[in-house]
Amino acid sequence: MEQYVIKGGNPLVGEVEISGAKNAALAILAAAIMTDETVTIDNLPDVRDINALLQAMTDIGAKIERIDAHTVKINGSFVKDIPVNYESMKKIRASYYLLGSLLGKYKRAEVTLPGGCNIGSRPMDLHIKGFRALGAHVEIRNGAVAAEAERLIGGHIFLDKVSVGATINIMMAAALAEGKTTIENSAKEPHVVDVANFLNSMGANIRGAGTDVIRIVGVEKLHKTEYSVIPDQIEAGTFMFAAAATKGDVTVKNVIPKHLEATTAKLLEAGCEVEEFDDAVRVVASKPLRHTQVTTLPYPGFPTDMQPQMTVVLGVAQGTSTVTESIFENRFKYVDELTRMGADIKVESNIAIISGVKGYTGARVSAPDLRAGAALVIAGLSAEGITIVDDIHYIQRGYENFDRKLESLGAQIQKVNSEKEIQKFQFKAG
Ligand code: EPZ
Numbered sequence: 001m002e003q004y005v006i007k008g009g010n011p012l013v014g015e016v017e018i019s020g021a022k023n024a025a026l027a028i029l030a031a032a033i034m035t036d037e038t039v040t041i042d043n044l045p046d047v048r049d050i051n052a053l054l055q056a057m058t059d060i061g062a063k064i065e066r067i068d069a070h071t072v073k074i075n076g077s078f079v080k081d082i083p084v085n086y087e088s089m090k091k092i093r094a095s096y097y098l099l100g101s102l103l104g105k106y107k108r109a110e111v112t113l114p115g116g117c118n119i120g121s122r123p124m125d126l127h128i129k130g131f132r133a134l135g136a137h138v139e140i141r142n143g144a145v146a147a148e149a150e151r152l153i154g155g156h157i158f159l160d161k162v163s164v165g166a167t168i169n170i171m172m173a174a175a176l177a178e179g180k181t182t183i184e185n186s187a188k189e190p191h192v193v194d195v196a197n198f199l200n201s202m203g204a205n206i207r208g209a210g211t212d213v214i215r216i217v218g219v220e221k222l223h224k225t226e227y228s229v230i231p232d233q234i235e236a237g238t239f240m241f242a243a244a245a246t247k248g249d250v251t252v253k254n255v256i257p258k259h260l261e262a263t264t265a266k267l268l269e270a271g272c273e274v275e276e277f278d279d280a281v282r283v284v285a286s287k288p289l290r291h292t293q294v295t296t297l298p299y300p301g302f303p304t305d306m307q308p309q310m311t312v313v314l315g316v317a318q319g320t321s322t323v324t325e326s327i328f329e330n331r332f333k334y335v336d337e338l339t340r341m342g343a344d345i346k347v348e349s350n351i352a353i354i355s356g357v358k359g360y361t362g363a364r365v366s367a368p369d370l371r372a373g374a375a376l377v378i379a380g381l382s383a384e385g386i387t388i389v390d391d392i393h394y395i396q397r398g399y400e401n402f403d404r405k406l407e408s409l410g411a412q413i414q415k416v417n418s419e420k421e422i423q424k425f426q427f428k429a430g
Helices: 022-034 048-059 086-091 093-106 125-133 164-175 190-201 233-245 257-269 304-314 335-339 370-382 402-407 419-429
Strands: 003-007 013-017 038-042 063-068 071-075 108-112 137-141 144-148 156-158 180-184 213-217 225-228 249-253 273-276 280-284 293-295 320-324 344-348 351-355 364-366 386-390 412-416
Touching: 003 370, 003 419, 022 038, 022 048, 022 071, 022 093, 022 164, 022 190, 022 233, 048 063, 048 086, 048 093, 086 093, 086 108, 093 108, 093 125, 093 144, 093 164, 125 137, 125 144, 125 156, 125 164, 164 180, 164 190, 164 213, 190 225, 233 249, 233 257, 233 280, 233 304, 233 370, 257 273, 257 280, 257 304, 293 304, 304 320, 304 335, 304 351, 304 370, 335 344, 335 364, 335 370, 364 370, 370 386, 370 402, 370 412, 386 419, 402 412, 412 419
Parallel strands: 013 249, 038 225, 156 180, 293 320, 364 386
Antiparallel strands: 003 386, 003 412, 038 071, 063 071, 108 144, 137 144, 180 213, 249 280, 273 280, 320 351, 344 351
């Protein structure tokens, strides 16, 4: 299995280009089959989750032409098998977006229930509530969610919890329903707005995305479009925290600074300097890091997908900090790994109490999930000595060329897949 081996201690310095947003791209790809015409999508991140979803869509009959690593042409007119099978779902949870797109277009959909993952149980009750409000009959049978409707009629949906996935899935189905749909307490993430803009570029009528009330007027059909995915604010934030943890000076390029406001605010509180440009943000960490308090919230609050990276930075800040995880019930699993690198963190239910230490020491650790894996790499970059990160397939799900981008900023990191390669790296790194 591939691993990252890292020799810590180098401050990250320089500029890094941010790729397209994985969580916007996954929903946009699923929505692309809602027309029988050909859709071109670019600025896709070249990561495992995207490639897995493209495979799942091919499996149900979508015609997909890869123009290059970041661009595809998709034609959904040949989609025939509605059930999205277990194999596809196992590879990529976000196949559940095919529920909304297939239900909207064919008035029936069947997708294997994704089940839980390492950060929580990941229920779909709000997705189902939304589809039922549009008149669909939805049941869970044989481990799959099956939805069908004679007709989809616009309705009024109040989401009990702010849910990115439910907001997007319902928005897709409602785009081709008859009449008006209102989604209240909708998620406001940038990727929700990106999916709405994509659907509108195909002829949908969606207003209010980015606010907590989204109004959709169903249309007969959708047409072709060419669309570019927004930059990934989670990838950008990950590099910003890597700059802070390594006392570096990094400019993340091709970003939308407004999407990073919560991250910027916390880095400023922790003692970093942050400079915003039109499509870039520069983080300079020349002073000792200071403690602060963080609570993860739906956008525009501090993103849960940045929680592990923030904790790693606070783990080597002066003083005692707290990080409260209010979105997922099991998102501190990585703390045990970080403790093996010298962190002094106590997790009480959904709060991590962090007593800053002078620095981390290298160790062999295992990535428990995508964002925690990236956070452990950041810890390794700032640690004294050698860190080996196992199970990096999680990280490769959502970060394009993560090691190469870090190397371009001066990190000593290499992707390896044998003990021999690890020894060679250690010998070279001295
Ligand atoms: C999306 O997951 C992202 N994944 C997650 O990113 C991200 O952490 C999450 O949004 C929150 O921002 C993708 O976009 C593919 P939710 P999603 O529905 O849509 C509860 C990453 O690292 N809930 O907003 O599944 C749920 O349990 C991944 O890229 C219900 O109760 O998240 C959670 O507590 C990790 N019922 C809360 O809502 C439902 O029907 C927010 O979940 C749905 C969700």
